[in-house]
Amino acid sequence: MYKIGKEEIDAVAAVIEAGNLFKINSGLRESEHAEEEMREKFGVDHAILMTSGHAALTSALIALGIGPGDQVIVPAYTYISTALAVVGAGAIPVIAEADETLTISPADMEKKITKHTKAIMPVHIQGFPCNMDAIMEIAKKHNLYVVEDACQADGGTYNGKRLGTIGDAGAYSFNYFKVISCGEGGALLTNNRTVFERALIYHDSAAVAYFGNQLDGVESSLFCGTEYRTNEIAAAILRKQLVRLDDILANLRKVRDYFMTELKDLCKFIPSYDINGGCATTLAIRFDSAERTTKFMDDLKANDLGCTVPINTGKHIYSNWTPIINKVGALNPLMDPFKMEANKDIIPDYSVDMCPETLDLLARTAYVPLQPYWTEAEIAEKLDIIKKALA
Ligand SMILES: Cc1ncc(COP(=O)(O)O)c(C=O)c1O
Numbered sequence: 001m002y003k004i005g006k007e008e009i010d011a012v013a014a015v016i017e018a019g020n021l022f023k024i025n026s027g028l029r030e031s032e033h034a035e036e037e038m039r040e041k042f043g044v045d046h047a048i049l050m051t052s053g054h055a056a057l058t059s060a061l062i063a064l065g066i067g068p069g070d071q072v073i074v075p076a077y078t079y080i081s082t083a084l085a086v087v088g089a090g091a092i093p094v095i096a097e098a099d100e101t102l103t104i105s106p107a108d109m110e111k112k113i114t115k116h117t118k119a120i121m122p123v124h125i126q127g128f129p130c131n132m133d134a135i136m137e138i139a140k141k142h143n144l145y146v147v148e149d150a151c152q153a154d155g156g157t158y159n160g161k162r163l164g165t166i167g168d169a170g171a172y173s174f175n176y177f178k179v180i181s182c183g184e185g186g187a188l189l190t191n192n193r194t195v196f197e198r199a200l201i202y203h204d205s206a207a208v209a210y211f212g213n214q215l216d217g218v219e220s221s222l223f224c225g226t227e228y229r230t231n232e233i234a235a236a237i238l239r240k241q242l243v244r245l246d247d248i249l250a251n252l253r254k255v256r257d258y259f260m261t262e263l264k265d266l267c268k269f270i271p272s273y274d275i276n277g278g279c280a281t282t283l284a285i286r287f288d289s290a291e292r293t294t295k296f297m298d299d300l301k302a303n304d305l306g307c308t309v310p311i312n313t314g315k316h317i318y319s320n321w322t323p324i325i326n327k328v329g330a331l332n333p334l335m336d337p338f339k340m341e342a343n344k345d346i347i348p349d350y351s352v353d354m355c356p357e358t359l360d361l362l363a364r365t366a367y368v369p370l371q372p373y374w375t376e377a378e379i380a381e382k383l384d385i386i387k388k389a390l391a
């Protein structure tokens with residue numbers, strides 16, 4: 001998390017003093033304001049603040065009617081949460097390769113489309129924007145929904161549009177590791193009124209119980225949902241974080257551009273579908289071999305820059321999605337999408353080496369994590385260390 005302080009402390013104190021922590025209230029109405037401010041900031045018709053990014057992804061899939069009998073294409077390089085949301089909805093994840101940008105390869109994605117495919121989930125991993133023009137075109141051609149996982153890309157843009165607002169629905173995460181944070185939290189963004197209404201019903205069983213006026217104007221029929229409802233403390237923090245967001249992104253991009261200028265004669269960087277719109281939380285260096293990448297990391301060992309090689313980032317890589325590779329979708333077999341009759345002919349042959357291009361690219365990339373408010377001296381010190389390791 002990049003910046004949190006007095007503004008957030010004061011906002012939380014005000015909520016506690018007001019004494020109403022429930023989302024629906026007639027006092028400070030932090031949750032309601034947070035949703036209004038997200039609509040405005042991200043340029044989208046509907047926003048629902050929820051308990052997590054996973055909650056937002058799941059609600060989006062459910063609201064689109066995705067379930068047993070459907071395949072949903074996810075990238076081989078994303079946090080397991082993306083694929084778990086598909087399984088949670090009762091559908092089957094189909095895994096597609098990443099391309100040079102480490103986002104989903106539109107070409108491989110199109111190859112993986114079958115008559116059972118209902119949706120695709122591009123993931124703006126590490127704040128790197130996906131090729132949304134190509135993805136939207138393929139989706140249109142094959143009549144598929146697009147659910148953008150922008151959980152690692154809060155506020156980033158693609159061709160001037162905020163990530164998460166281009167497809168049928170999108171999700172942000174506000175957990176501790178994200179561009180902005182309210183501890184834990186997430187948001188569903190959509191321009192589709194029906195998706196909004198259904199997600200509202202699904203994510204908050206209190207809405208079904210008719211708490212407050214949440215269902216005013218809602219025409220979609222009620223169905224049993226779950227409980228992903230936010231609270232006033234998280235919302236109060238998030239409102240302050242939303243104010244900080246664009247400054248954080250602008251500073252990150254400035255830091256990244258400076259690093260790229262300083263290092264450009266010493267290494268290659270991964271390409272981007274929209275470098276200016278990317279969140280720039282990470283500088284991604286591309287090496288010619290996995291061995292060279294390892295040597296770079298070894299040379300940095302004595303320093304504490306927090307660099308990583310994405311192949312070593314655990315559940316961000318499909319080959320480590322153990323319950324999915326093993327096709328165990330739930331504890332109770334009757335609830336397990338991998339055992340459901342409706343899915344019996346649509347389950348792919350998962351294997352740990354099924355996406356070799358992604359594995360190769362991840363092993364030849366090193367991440368340098370960036371911070372938006374480093375001083376010039378801090379930047380110079382870090383660049384000096386990196387230059388030595390690249391020499
Ligand atoms: C790509 C991606 N999708 C989904 C999620 C889920 O977000 P949350 O932890 O808020 O549920 C994360 C969280 O790390 C993520 O990185």
